[in-house]
Amino acid sequence: MNVGFVSTRLAGTDGVSLETxxxxxxxxxxxxxxxxxxxxxxxxxxxxxxxPEAHFSHPAILALQTDLFDNRTxxxxxxxxVQKLKDHLKAHLSxxxxxxGVKLLIVENAxxxxxxxxxxxxxxxxxxxxxxxxxxxxxxxSWERTRYAVSAADDYLRAAFPPxxxxxxxxxxxxxxxxxxxxRTGTGSLLIPNVMDFDNPPPEPDAYAVxxxxxxxxxxxxxxxxxxxRIVPRKRIERAIELARRLEVKSTIVITHxxxxxxxxxESFLREYADLMGIRVLFGADRIAYERGLTQDGRxxxxxxxxxxxxxxxxxxxxxxxxxxAFLETIYYRRPIVMSTYEIFKTDIRPKGFRVIxxxxxxxxxxxxxxxxxxxxxALAAETVNxxxxxxxxxxxxxxxxxxxxALVDQCLGG
Numbered sequence: 001m002n003v004g005f006v007s008t009r010l011a012g013t014d015g016v017s018l019e020t021x022x023x024x025x026x027x028x029x030x031x032x033x034x035x036x037x038x039x040x041x042x043x044x045x046x047x048x049x050x051x052p053e054a055h056f057s058h059p060a061i062l063a064l065q066t067d068l069f070d071n072r073t074x075x076x077x078x079x080x081x082v083q084k085l086k087d088h089l090k091a092h093l094s095x096x097x098x099x100x101g102v103k104l105l106i107v108e109n110a111x112x113x114x115x116x117x118x119x120x121x122x123x124x125x126x127x128x129x130x131x132x133x134x135x136x137x138x139x140x141x142s143w144e145r146t147r148y149a150v151s152a153a154d155d156y157l158r159a160a161f162p163p164x165x166x167x168x169x170x171x172x173x174x175x176x177x178x179x180x181x182x183x184r185t186g187t188g189s190l191l192i193p194n195v196m197d198f199d200n201p202p203p204e205p206d207a208y209a210v211x212x213x214x215x216x217x218x219x220x221x222x223x224x225x226x227x228x229x230r231i232v233p234r235k236r237i238e239r240a241i242e243l244a245r246r247l248e249v250k251s252t253i254v255i256t257h258x259x260x261x262x263x264x265x266x267e268s269f270l271r272e273y274a275d276l277m278g279i280r281v282l283f284g285a286d287r288i289a290y291e292r293g294l295t296q297d298g299r300x301x302x303x304x305x306x307x308x309x310x311x312x313x314x315x316x317x318x319x320x321x322x323x324x325x326a327f328l329e330t331i332y333y334r335r336p337i338v339m340s341t342y343e344i345f346k347t348d349i350r351p352k353g354f355r356v357i358x359x360x361x362x363x364x365x366x367x368x369x370x371x372x373x374x375x376x377x378x379a380l381a382a383e384t385v386n387x388x389x390x391x392x393x394x395x396x397x398x399x400x401x402x403x404x405x406x407a408l409v410d411q412c413l414g415g
Contacts, residue, residue, distance in 0.1 A: 001413055002033045004102035006093070006123065007109060008056045008116050011042035013257055013290045013304050014230065015325040016109050016139050019194055023106065023137070026398065026405050035100040037093065039116075042290075049096040053085055056115035060085060067152065068117060074152035082156070085118035086125070093126050104412050105134040111162045112138035113145070117153055120160035131167045133412040138162060138172050138189075139322045143180065147262070169412065173323040174344045190408060193348070194323045195401045196332040198393035202305060208292065209306040215299075216254060216282055223251040223375055226311035226335075228304065228326045229318065231259035231267045231283070236340065238273050239317035239363055243338060245277040246368045249375065253315070256307050258285040308333035312375055317359075318342055324349065331392040334385040336374040338367065352395055355384045 005024065010017050024034040024043075034047065039055020041048040052058050056065075060081070067078040096102065105127070110119050127134050142148040142161050151157065162170065162185065170189035172178045178189045218224055225244055229235040237255065244251050253274075259267040267283070274281040284307070286295065293301040308314070314330045316339035321327075323344060330337045331354070341350065341358040350358075357370040374381040 001031075001103050002035060002101045003027055003104045003106060004035045004037060004097060004100060006037045006105060006107045008038060008054055008119065009040045010036050010038040010048075010108070011040045013288075015194070015322070017042075018290070018325060019137075019139070020106075020108050022195060022398070022401060023405065026402055027409070029402075030406070030409065032104075032409070035096070035102060037096045047100075049092065049100070051089065051092045053089060054092075054116065054119050061116050061118070064117060065115070068156070069114075069148055069151055069153065071152045072150060078152075082118055082121070086121045089119050089122035090126050093122060097126075097130075097132065103133070104409070105132055107134060107136050109137070109139045111136045111160060111168075112142070113140040114142050114148060114153065114157060114161045117156050117160075121156060124160040124163040124165070127163070127165050127168055134165075134168045135408065135412065136162050136168055136170050137192075138170060138177065138181070141177065141180065143184065144320060144322075169408065171408070174348050176344060176347060177322070190404065192401065192404045192408075193396055194325055194328055195396045195398055196328050196392065198332060198389065198397040199399065201389075202309070202333055205306070205309045208300070209302070209309055211300065212302050212306050212310045215287065215302070216252070216284065218252050219250070221250060223247075223249055223312040224310055225251055225253045225313050225315050226307050227253055227255045227315050228257070228308070228329060229255070229316070230257040231255060231270065232262045233266050234319045236317040236319050237270055237315075239340070240315035240338075241270070241274050241277050241279050241281060243315060243317075243363050243368065243371060244279045246363065247372055247375070249372070251312075252280045252282060254282045254284045254288070254307065256284055256288045256304060259283075304329070305333065308335055311335050313338060313371060316340065321345070328392065328396055331385075331388045331396075334389055336381050336384055338371050352391055354388050354391055356388075 005020055010020055027034055036043045036048045039052055041050050067074055111123055142157055164185050164187050171192050172189045173193055178191050181189050227237055227240050240253055244253055288307050289301050290304055292303045314335045314337045316326050316337055318340055321342050338357040359367045
């Protein structure tokens, strides 16, 4: 049996791409073969069907998104452009399914977050016309983002984000999303949280990983604070900069991911804000990736794992998260964390007993005191991270994903 994953982008260190890789690994262990359809893919080329217009950053898609979500009405020209791109993408989807022999389609966020409206419409039509068994793996929804509050695309959103179709099963990553999906569409869903391979702890840092600090110019007497997120406003990275300022210790913040999904204005603000606060912030996406490698000029690229393992503290002040991959990664790599207690953390994660340095809307004196304590007391930090690892292994291991995916595949493919 062949499985086809579909998304706007399956590359890099964003949460959707990373979770897709975990699902694919589990399905491969089940004996299924996985193929990939996206606007960008770092999966094996022979298993990837890349269509540039499927990417959310394609110029034609960006132009449409502006027309659709910066206005309350749209022009006939915009409607025609949407339909033309939808038909183009649907033809490629049909070719992908046919040539790769796909019997199960897994759509990663492309039927829930309207970053590429023509792709969502193409998928909805294709699924309706073929009755191909499909899983919508929903990480984010349009109603969770203020970007989509003003719209000239309400009919498109109702039709495809997400659609309700007989052969489409919905998977969400948190309980709030499950309730909202049922309330808004009347359809049920299966909850499968994000996971890490807690049964196989990460290896100890090797000589390559230890080079991270030197390569980034971080002194031996300096604390390394890692901000493992993309550079978008809802990540509230300015809170991490404020924390570093108030800690009053020598430190550098390294932001591991790129900007660009929502423009560059926020990155410019962070650079100015860091200068104003007198805090060194490194925008490290050119030196940190999902896997190790080399830059075009021959410098070493370090993995996200290397960055975590060299961190003294992880900062995660997000306003909103669908689940929180960076939280799980921090627990897996046994690092202390200062984080916002965003809604999903409060409802789904914190009740399990995790120990974090949490805050709600702003950094207060107690947040600073706790952060300084784990930096200065290695025994306290070790006790905290080991406790969290045990809870991670209990609730968010790959075994959880294996059990739930086995049941889902059995339903979809007829067991």
